Amino acid sequence: MSTLITTxxxxxxMTVLGYLAAKDEYRLKSASVVFLVVLLLSFxxxxxxxxxxxxxxxxxxxxxxxxxxxxxxxxxxVCFHFPSDFAPSGLSDxxxxxDYDGTDFKTDDSWNSTGACVGGFEGYDIGIDLLNAAITAxxxxxxxxxxxxSFGLFVNTIAGVDPCDTHTCxxxxxxxxxxxxxxxxAYSMLGISDLPxxxxxxxxxxxxxx
Amino acid sequence: MLxxxxxxxxxxxxxxxxxxxxVSVAIxxxxxxxxxxxSRHPGLIFVILAVLAxxxxxxxxxxxxxxxxxxxxxxxxIYFGISYSIAFAAIVTMSSNVMLEHGLWTxxxxxxxxxxxxxxxxxxxxxxxDEKLNVAKLAVFAGFxxxxxxxxxxxxxxxxxxxxxxxxxxxxxxxxxxxxxxGNIVLVTWFANPLSQLITRRTSLTSQEAVPEVASN
Numbered sequence: 475m476s477t478l479i480t481t482x483x484x485x486x487x488m489t490v491l492g493y494l495a496a497k498d499e500y501r502l503k504s505a506s507v508v509f510l511v512v513l514l515l516s517f518x519x520x521x522x523x524x525x526x527x528x529x530x531x532x533x534x535x536x537x538x539x540x541x542x543x544x545x546x547x548x549x550x551x552v553c554f555h556f557p558s559d560f561a562p563s564g565l566s567d568x569x570x571x572x573d574y575d576g577t578d579f580k581t582d583d584s585w586n587s588t589g590a591c592v593g594g595f596e597g598y599d600i601g602i603d604l605l606n607a608a609i610t611a612x613x614x615x616x617x618x619x620x621x622x623x624s625f626g627l628f629v630n631t632i633a634g635v636d637p638c639d640t641h642t643c644x645x646x647x648x649x650x651x652x653x654x655x656x657x658x659x660a661y662s663m664l665g666i667s668d669l670p671x672x673x674x675x676x677x678x679x680x681x682x683x684x
Numbered sequence: 685m686l687x688x689x690x691x692x693x694x695x696x697x698x699x700x701x702x703x704x705x706x707v708s709v710a711i712x713x714x715x716x717x718x719x720x721x722x723s724r725h726p727g728l729i730f731v732i733l734a735v736l737a738x739x740x741x742x743x744x745x746x747x748x749x750x751x752x753x754x755x756x757x758x759x760x761x762i763y764f765g766i767s768y769s770i771a772f773a774a775i776v777t778m779s780s781n782v783m784l785e786h787g788l789w790t791x792x793x794x795x796x797x798x799x800x801x802x803x804x805x806x807x808x809x810x811x812x813x814d815e816k817l818n819v820a821k822l823a824v825f826a827g828f829x830x831x832x833x834x835x836x837x838x839x840x841x842x843x844x845x846x847x848x849x850x851x852x853x854x855x856x857x858x859x860x861x862x863x864x865x866x867g868n869i870v871l872v873t874w875f876a877n878p879l880s881q882l883i884t885r886r887t888s889l890t891s892q893e894a895v896p897e898v899a900s901n
Contacts, residue, residue, distance in 0.1 A: 510750075510866040514863070521859040528852070
């Protein structure tokens with residue numbers, strides 16, 4: 475938001491300067507050219523920030539992107555859902571939406587879990603690559619602790635949250651909790667290392683019990 | 685993901701019928717124009733403007749939403765009238781879209797640019813005062829035309845999504861509309877007067893004579 479205001483302020487100030495700096499008969503010409511040039515130079519920032527500010531959430535619950543910003547339509551995203559008492563610092567007031575460059579631009583406080591979705595990614599073919607991109611984009615806020623097993627990568631903690639801290643896990647493994655992987659809203663039968671992605675895949679990590 | 689008319693595919697027959705209709709409208713507009721303009725032989729300058737519009741549109745295509753056609757159609761509306769501006773919109777859009785991309789959206793662009801030309805023709809007395817072009821008023825109108833054109837073309841989104849998404853779509857497109865408006869204003873401030881002189885000199889039309897059809901009665 476502040477970036478948007480700064481960009482608009484720069485455009486306006488430069489245009490006014492362009493108007494005042496010219497002779498009377500050239501003022502309109504000068505101001506219009508300065509306006510266009512500054513607008514073109516700042517257009518990438520302006521349109522990105524504006525898109526983030528005005529983006530609404532997808533309200534079709536049959537869409538894998540349900541609850542995510544329209545800004546990410548056709549793009550890939552990774553969601554991390556935490557029990558409300560265990561969400562990382564600053565993420566306990568709803569589901570945050572963090573763009574591919576790490577900008578936290580929208581929070582859905584009516585979503586039924588807390589945490590964050592990191593999205594706006596394109597071109598990832600395998601789940602682990604998208605996951606790593608999301609972790610890197612957020613400055614390792616959602617760093618994984620995982621171990622290799624015969625079934626593939628087993629996630630122990632995400633952002634330091636161990637499922638057995640949030641639910642009671644029996645020592646004999648008769649009951650417990652684990653980080654569950656969803657792909658486009660459905661339980662994934664493949665591990666994150668082998669998961670083939672669509673161009674608009676949504677990966678979700680959430681704690682499940684057994 | 686494409687939301688607008690790019691997501692709608694027409695069959696070759698549908699596309700042909702639509703194209704034939706557009707070409708018919710363009711020809712009819714040139715035939716049934718008012719006698720005053722025809723007698724002054726504005727054909728040459730009209731063709732030059734159309735070539736400028738097509739080449740300018742293709743040349744500036746890499747720059748997002750800077751559209752020389754909008755500026756030129758405003759000038760055609762002012763100096764040649766309603767029917768010429770409809771023909772201009774159809775000819776220029778069809779010709780340039782053959783090289784850029786042609787489809788259902790072409791119709792929306794033609795309708796939107798034709799409406800801009802018609803509006804310019806109707807408001808002509810506001811832009812030409814004492815035989816002189818009021819560049820400031822024209823710049824304001826050109827800026828407004830950018831939003832008007834973009835919003836008409838945005839109606840194509842209704843082929844594929846619900847109306848509830850339309851306002852969000854318009855809102856998201858505002859930076860692009862602003863760029864279109866800025867481009868129009870630059871073209872008006874720099875080129876409106878020279879082009880005005882060129883048109884009046886080449887067509888032997890005085891500003892007083894070059895009137896839209898509806899005003900000629």
